[in-house]
Amino acid sequence: MNTLASYACNPLHSKARRFAEPVAPTRSDFQRDRDRIVHSSAFRRLVYKTQVFVNHEGDLFRTRLTHSLEVAQLGRSIARALQLDEDLVEAICLAHDLGHTPFGHAGQDALNECMRPHGGFEHNLQSLRVVDRLEERYPAFDGLNLTFETREGILKHCSRSNAELLNAREPGGVAQRFIDGTQPSLEAQLCNLADAIAYNAHDVDDGVRSGLITMAQLRDAVPLFERYYEATLADWPQLAVPDAQRKLLYESIRRMLSEQVYDVINSSRARLESAKVDSVQDVRLHGQVLIVFSDEMKAESQRLKQFLFKQLYRHPQVMQTMDGAQQVVRELFTAYMVEPERMKPRFVQRVREASTLNDRARVVADFIAGMTDRYAAREHEQITGLSLLGVP
Numbered sequence: 001m002n003t004l005a006s007y008a009c010n011p012l013h014s015k016a017r018r019f020a021e022p023v024a025p026t027r028s029d030f031q032r033d034r035d036r037i038v039h040s041s042a043f044r045r046l047v048y049k050t051q052v053f054v055n056h057e058g059d060l061f062r063t064r065l066t067h068s069l070e071v072a073q074l075g076r077s078i079a080r081a082l083q084l085d086e087d088l089v090e091a092i093c094l095a096h097d098l099g100h101t102p103f104g105h106a107g108q109d110a111l112n113e114c115m116r117p118h119g120g121f122e123h124n125l126q127s128l129r130v131v132d133r134l135e136e137r138y139p140a141f142d143g144l145n146l147t148f149e150t151r152e153g154i155l156k157h158c159s160r161s162n163a164e165l166l167n168a169r170e171p172g173g174v175a176q177r178f179i180d181g182t183q184p185s186l187e188a189q190l191c192n193l194a195d196a197i198a199y200n201a202h203d204v205d206d207g208v209r210s211g212l213i214t215m216a217q218l219r220d221a222v223p224l225f226e227r228y229y230e231a232t233l234a235d236w237p238q239l240a241v242p243d244a245q246r247k248l249l250y251e252s253i254r255r256m257l258s259e260q261v262y263d264v265i266n267s268s269r270a271r272l273e274s275a276k277v278d279s280v281q282d283v284r285l286h287g288q289v290l291i292v293f294s295d296e297m298k299a300e301s302q303r304l305k306q307f308l309f310k311q312l313y314r315h316p317q318v319m320q321t322m323d324g325a326q327q328v329v330r331e332l333f334t335a336y337m338v339e340p341e342r343m344k345p346r347f348v349q350r351v352r353e354a355s356t357l358n359d360r361a362r363v364v365a366d367f368i369a370g371m372t373d374r375y376a377a378r379e380h381e382q383i384t385g386l387s388l389l390g391v392p
Helices: 029-038 041-048 064-082 086-095 104-118 123-134 148-154 160-169 176-180 186-210 215-221 223-235 242-275 280-285 295-313 316-338 345-353 357-369 373-384
Strands: none
Touching (some): 029 148, 064 186, 104 357, 148 186, 160 176, 215 223, 215 242, 215 295, 316 357, 316 373
């Protein structure tokens, strides 16, 4: 069993839940958070939400669900080495994308555009809305009633204006740090980095599998990949033949992932020792993030990210699909604002209770953000008669 470091979040000293509940006899509060997330409807819907490729484009491409599982695996591995609370890390990692729209970042951008006159849309804020309000599982409260520490980690980004709105409803709550300029827990910091490590690696895999990028391009433009590609071939020269290219890619990615994980562990240990933090409060008041890459690995990781942005995320084939996806989101938003009766009954009821246009728009945004790719595409086709994405 992992012994927690003094600066790790201890479930026995949690800042608690918004609504008091009896302690579970066999699970810590952070374990209960993780279990509630896994059993939530929003978590199940992630299996049909885009990571890079729309779900129907291939059975083996990552989805938001498989991405979240990979982030959680990386997070737990690093947490164990640093003696952080693994259950809290896993809970945050599994929940970090619960508020993501269908069609990935393209869907988020389109919904944010629609919501700009009504307060905007951001998936980190939406993830918090999901666990605080939108999940309906318990008779005593809305949402999942997660601990402060899990909710803090879910709220990865937040503008000053949104933080002030959240803080007005929950004084001293999870948004306070964005006003004070303090840091989140080490477990939350770790999830942010595990997210970046995971999507860089699996987007390389999916990009090559799709044929939109090649290993030759990666070798030319990304030193981090080139290094482990060459090391793999040096150890396994038989992988140079065409029929072994999948194994060559997997092993290169595996080594690249492992090196990034070890780099985070070693760099974070060094920074924690230098910072001389001895408690969670010390971590929060420290002026810098303490879970980090080395400067060299940070630069290499950034170069990989830039390559993927240019060559994969902005590939004409991906952009064409995402243009259609954005049209779906925009036209769904317009349709539901005009005819809210087209939404599910509980959202129709919320529209009837809305006192302002902004409140009405937020209900529509909640409904659309909760959709899977294929549900959104089918709803759009039913409303407009257009089949933009070819979803079966």
